[in-house]
Amino acid sequence: MTTYADAPVANRNATRRAKNRWFAQVGWRHLVGVLAVVFSLFPIVFVCSAALNPLGTLSSTELVPSGGMSLGNFSELFQRTAFARWFLNSLLVAGVASFASVFLSALAAYAFSRMRFRGRRVGLLSLLLIQMFPQFLAIVAIFLIFTTVTDLWPALGFDTPWGLFLLYLGGALGVNTWLMKGFFDTLPRELDESATMDGATHAQVFFRIMLPLVAPILAVTALLSFIGTINEFLIANVFLRDANSKTLAVGMYGLLQGNERNTNFGIFAAATLLTAIPTVLVFQLLQRYIVSGLTAGAVKG
Structure with missing residues (x-):
């Protein structure tokens, strides 16, 4: 009890x-x-x-700076390096390459999804197979090609953002095309047929009807392309040798070479924070499309 x-x-x-x-x-x-x-x-x-940290070295870096805080590393970054030029080059290459790759991928995805033509299946499988091999494997062949291109058309050769833009443009088509095709497959074909019955051409159907409906996947592929391009280092390091033509990844890598690794760490950290700003802004602008864009094309029907 x-x-x-x-x-x-x-x-x-x-x-x-x-x-x-x-x-x-x-x-x-x-x-x-x-x-x-x-x-x-x-x-x-x-x-x-x-x-x-005002000391600005790797050996003196602490989680909480004992000597106070200052913006000296940021001012020294712009005074000692061509960071502003690197920043503009990266925004130019990443922005143009992202827009062009998304547009071309949307055209290819619409054709593979809505049209039936000879070689369609082979083309899709070829895009998938090519993506299994990294673009850097072809760096020797690409280097030899651009050696000739630089002699004939210097504006599209080494040390130019437009030459690097052409390289990035080809590497992003496969993945983006497959993502967009899955999204296009979820749209009912009755929309195309209704527009065609009203006299719309394929171009009008694509630009006026399909593109507004696939805005989520356009935003997702644009974000992925922008992040991948602005962070790319290996190919850019091979093709960009002039100080004024470097992108952020290549220029910031030079801050940590040799004996400068310790003394330039504070400047490198400041450059890292500034480099993250474009990616964060793009992510915030496209955030409302990301979840729907990544999941809507995963299941057909």
Whole structure:
């Protein structure tokens, strides 16, 4: 028989069992989430601290700068390097390459999705197969081709953003085409037929009806192309040798070469923060399209 003296003990045991049950079912997920957030934020906090550290060296970098904070690394970045030029080159190449690759991929995806022609299946499988091999494997052949192109048309050769733009344009077509084709397949064909019955041409159907409906996947492919292009280093490092033609990845890599790695770390951290601004802005502008664009074309029907 339970007495009044045993009631508080029973209540504490019930409360303890309820807390254990909550932790076993839900609480551990919160703990994992907090650990993941801390793990993700640590590099960002470290880079921000290094960029604001007035000492500006790798050996003196601390999570919380003991000597105070200043914007000296940012001003020194623009005074000692051609960062503004690198920034403009990266925005130019990434922006133009992203727009052109998305437009061409949309044209190809519309043709593969809505039209039936000889070689359609072979073309789709070829695009998929080519994407299994990284573009850098062909760097020797591309280098030899651009050696001749530089002699004939210097404006499209080495040390020019337009030559690099042509390289990036070909490398992004395969993945973007497959993503967009899956999205086009989810659109009912009755839309095309109705527009055709009203006298619309294929171009009018594509630009006036299809493109507005596939805006989510256009935003997603544009974002992926922009991030991949602005962060690309290997090919850009081979083709861009002049200081004024470098992109952000190539120029910032030069800050950490040789014995300058320690002394230029603060400047490098400041450049890293400025480099992240375009990507964050593009992501925020296209954020509402991302989830629907990535999932809508995953299942046909």
